[in-house]
Amino acid sequence: MQRVPVLFLLLFLAGYVQAQQNWQVVPGHITTQWSANVDPANPLPEYPRPQLVRKNWQNLNGLWQYAILPKAQEETIPASFAGNILVPYAVEAALSGVGKTVGKDSVLWYKKVITLPAIKKGQQLILHFGAVDWRCTVYVNGKKAGTHQGGYDPFSFDITALLKKGKEQEIAVSVWDPSDEGPQPRGKQVKKPNGIWYTPVTGIWQTVWLETVPTTYIVSTKQTPDIDTRSLSVQTKVANAQTGDLVKVTAFDGTAKLSEYTVTAGEEVKVVINDPKLWTPENPFLYTLKVAILRAGKVVDEADSYFAMRKISMGVDGNGVQRMLLNNRFVFQYGPLDQGWWPDGLYTAPTDEALKFDVVQTKEMGFNMIRKHVKVEPARWYYHCDQLGMLVWQDMPSGDLGARWEPRPAVEGIGYDMERSAESEQIYRTEWNAIMESLHNFPSIIAWVPFNEAWGQFKTKEIVNWTMQKDPSRLINTASGGNFHAAGHIIDLHNYPLPAMPSVELFGAKYVIVLGEFGGLGLPLEGHTWQDKNNWGYRSYKNKEELLTNYSQLIDKFPALIKKGLSAAVYTQTTDVEVETNGLMTYDRKVFKIPVASLKQVHNKLYDINLVTMK
Structure with missing residues (x-):
């Protein structure tokens, strides 16, 4: 009974040692105390979307391959790569292990071979990016999954149809970012940092992750409190809803159920919160919210969230x-x-x-x-x-x-x-x-x-x-x-x-x-x-x-x-x-x-x- 956990531990340690050998913080600038705590085999392992939580997810942060190439090669996956980069730290950052600039005349490529868990029939696989600065195109097994523009908003692609047989799959990402030489939102990033203007940030800079969902699933919720009417408005976006599908919304104070409502998928819910505990800086009270899709009385999909009553x-x-x-x-x-x-x-x-x-x-x-x-x-x-x-x-x-x-x-x-x-x-x-x-x-x-x-x-x-x-x-x-x-x-x-x-x-x-x-x-x-x-x-x-x-x-x-x-x-x-x-x-x-x-x-x-x- 002891052999399996020991073997697992040995494999984990071997992977950790290999990751440490293939990555190090780029020297040259001051660092924080937390640099030493970054695990290259599993950086930023926390669940990245606390307002819509599911159990079936896989973190893809870690060592990827990278290459910086002329912009003309933005749509051609490279045959070879320059080395490793630690995702999700931008290529210019010391924690990426690279510390290089890219600029408007070049494109940054990423590639990683991942191992998938078993996907059951009727399930879909969603590839999520917390943020990529600025324009990126994602490929799965050499086929385009989609393109996204925007350095500050999360996005995702359903990659189920692009999967090949077997557990190993290849993800490649190209990124182009003109920094202050383009019209896009970029905050304080400039090509030549000075004064109140800082180093450019190019590429993946938030968590990359996979999520397994059923065909009909909760895409998002929109929650708006109203303390004057003691209610919470909940709008749920459902993908691939079928006729007769229902959405059940349940509010909790800790473990105590406060109220529960069931409506047709797509319909707004007004959740009544009697004697609400108001959220303030002194008392930041948060309620728990559970949302589920029901079909013929059975749960098709469910997710956890939270909300506060404040105005x-x-x-x-x-x-x-x-x-x-x-x-x-x-x-x-x-x-x-x-x-x-x-x-x-x-x-x-x-x-x-x-x-x-x-x-x-x-x-x-x-x-x-x-x-x-x-x-x-x-x-x-x-x-x-x-x-x-x-x-x-x-x-x-x-x-x-x-x-x-x-x-x-x-x-x-x-x-x-x-x-x-x-x-x-x-x-x-x-x-x-x-x-x-x-x-x-x-x-x-x-x-x-x-x-x-x-x-x-x-x-x-x-x-x-x-x-x-x-x-x-x-x-x-x-x-x-x-x-x-x-x-x-x-x-x-x-x-x-x-x-x-x-x-x-x-x-x-x-x-x-x-x-x-x-x-x-x-x-x-x-x-x-x-x-x-x-x-x-x-x-x-x-x-x-x-x-x-x-x-x-x-x-x-x-x-x-x-x-x-x-x-x-x-x-x-x-x-x-x-x-x-x-x-x-x-x-x-x-x-x-x-x-x-x-x-x-x-x-x-x-x-x-x-x-x-x-x-």
Whole structure:
């Protein structure tokens, strides 16, 4: 009885040793403590889609083969490859084991031979990609499975018809990414990094995985809470539904069943939640949701999810000023600008523990909000925010820069739009739609930010009105620090380094007033910087004590601003990023420039609910 587990262990160890021999972190830059915990035989092993969980899945992260070839070979699978790359770390990242750039004139190829479990008759095999930057084409056993454009949204292909006999199957992926030489959303990636602009990210940068499903299966759910009616709207998308198929939705508080509803497939369900436990940063309570497809009384497919009862809205205070409300109460929102970059993984955190670390520490510092800046994170990051009670403002990743910037709104509606090509517009619209759909179910997200500082800002009113119609359950920050148009719910000013706010007299009656960026106090620490010299911050200090003193002086200015009409503020920033050294933590996350306890003490004065009386 002991031989099987011993044999299994020996095979596992042999595979682990081989993986270690074929991969190592590229030297040359600082790394985080989690680099040492990356298992090349099984990196990022956690289930990647916490809002729709099934048991039948297989993680394909690990060592793949790679090649960088001329762009002309984008549609021809290479006969030979250059070496190994550790998926899902981008080819430029140290954790990929490659550390090379690609550029618009080249294409990145991946290949991996995988071993499949037995697939029963009537089952389908879905190949999932969390995110690939930017355009990729997927082949299975030499046949095209599909093409996808978009660096920040998940996608999948049904590859059942492309499988060959036997357990071994070959997957190949080509990726083309022009970085800042193309019109596509790319956030802060540039060919020549400097200042606030960082290293390009090309290729697979989130988990790749397989999922076995029946022919009729749950593709997705859309869950929207309404605390005023004590209900949750659930819309379920079902693939290949048959006449008579039903969808059963069950809500649980822990193990206690609260309510259960059965409707025709495709029909919306209103799940009643009596005496709801409201989700807040102090008490981030999550309910369990189970969804199943029934046919003739039998379960065809089922998946687990979760939801929260929370509401984000705006309302007038006793002085006639619009305020941002959480669950119908004013809560001042204060958090860091969070870039989500890593010195060893670039767009990809080394481990799930590392991914969670930033959120945990942000909460410990006394922040209740994060502005996710021109980047989208893996689903598990939002899952951690949901569990920990962190409010999130989600930016659309910028691209195709070039609009004229009017940073300080003086009258309602002043602003400028750039003209983007038809192709550029379509790329933006398609990806923003996909991002919003993929993130809709995460209750931590309470605001969408379509534009930042006029970066690629175009047809603002049209985009904002469409965003509001698509998701009326959240607030829309039209243009954070950018060109203000008479649209959306929020007017947002950027001001460095001192706190400031848009005019209450001009805008307070119609818009929520926020400070979308301020601060940027820099402190480069030797041994913890991306490069030894020429690091940069909006304003730099000599030591931690000086930094704490000046930071505290900035925070002391907020109570008066909050009383006047300010609803939220965003400090730049969570961590250093490459040469930008204005983080509260160093880029490697090894040093807190201001003690966590000191930050929490300084921030506590901002959350006194008695500062604002609502009508």
